[in-house]
Amino acid sequence: MKRESKGTPTLLSEAILKLMKSGNTDWQKPWRNKRFITCQGHYLSGGNLVTLASLSDFDRTVWGTYDQWSWHGCQVKKGAKAVKLTVYKGKDEDGRPKFGKYIAFNIEQVDGDVGKFSGFDTVDINQDTRSDEADALIAKLGSVVKPGNTACYIPSKDEIRMPDFKQFDSAADYYGTRTHEEAHRTGHESRLDRNLKGKFGDKKYAMEELIAELTSCFMCVQLGVISAPRKDHAQYLNSWIQLLSDDKRAFNIAVGKAQQATNYMLNIMGLEIQEVA
Numbered sequence: 001m002k003r004e005s006k007g008t009p010t011l012l013s014e015a016i017l018k019l020m021k022s023g024n025t026d027w028q029k030p031w032r033n034k035r036f037i038t039c040q041g042h043y044l045s046g047g048n049l050v051t052l053a054s055l056s057d058f059d060r061t062v063w064g065t066y067d068q069w070s071w072h073g074c075q076v077k078k079g080a081k082a083v084k085l086t087v088y089k090g091k092d093e094d095g096r097p098k099f100g101k102y103i104a105f106n107i108e109q110v111d112g113d114v115g116k117f118s119g120f121d122t123v124d125i126n127q128d129t130r131s132d133e134a135d136a137l138i139a140k141l142g143s144v145v146k147p148g149n150t151a152c153y154i155p156s157k158d159e160i161r162m163p164d165f166k167q168f169d170s171a172a173d174y175y176g177t178r179t180h181e182e183a184h185r186t187g188h189e190s191r192l193d194r195n196l197k198g199k200f201g202d203k204k205y206a207m208e209e210l211i212a213e214l215t216s217c218f219m220c221v222q223l224g225v226i227s228a229p230r231k232d233h234a235q236y237l238n239s240w241i242q243l244l245s246d247d248k249r250a251f252n253i254a255v256g257k258a259q260q261a262t263n264y265m266l267n268i269m270g271l272e273i274q275e276v277a
């Protein structure tokens with residue numbers, strides 16, 4: 001299927017560059033995290049958040065000990081693996097803070113009536129409707145997508161983690177993030193084989209971020225989710241391009257690679273970009 005181009009990568013990258021020059025680096029993640037909370041209604045904090053955020057098996061973020069769940073009439077499932085957390089237990093006689101172990105199970109690990117906890121960890125800010133067309137096209141890519149409190153692509157598992165649609169500020173933010181992660185996925189060695197071994201903050205990583213964000217912008221325009229590059233694309237790109245010594249060359253390389261990634265995905269979707277002279 002050929003479709004009217006809403007902007008070729010060349011035209012789009014010029015528009016992005018303009019936005020980047022006028023913009024800043026104040027990119028903020030476009031979703032709101034679910035808060036980690038106990039079934040007693042206390043927010044979990046500190047080092048616990050690091051532990052909990054690294055668990056990718058659960059979509060829900062409500063936790064409780066075996067006894068706490070029992071108290072609520074719920075039963076921890078047989079064989080469920082607990083997570084060891086630390087909780088503040090007030091002060092001892094000398095006024096020093098006391099900490100105790102908190103052996104917690106996730107709400108998805110218990111049986112029983114958990115309906116009353118539904119408001120504990122839901123984020124429902126995105127009032128936009130999903131685009132059935134975009135969803136159907138993205139589904140053709142066949143990616144393994146698991147729920148997460150953060151968005152990322154894990155090359156070793158070839159999996160994408162995505163917050164819920166409802167956690168995003170808007171539909172455009174959701175599709176922007178989803179296509180960004182799908183873009184990383186095209187770099188897997190079984191696909192376009194880009195170098196995905198960069199570490200956060202180094203040059204390889206920065207380059208891959210540029211490629212993913214440019215691809216996201218191209219894809220969102222092709223999917224009809226946005227009609228022109230958005231400020232947040234430019235802000236995100238600005239936050240990474242500073243790490244690369246020759247900005248202009250780096251940008252051009254990233255545009256070329258993003259074009260490849262875009263074509264790779266459009267091909268699977270059965271779409272092609274019509275270059276307009």
Ligand SMILES: [Zn+2]
Nearest residue numbers: 180184209212
């Ligand atoms: Zn990324």
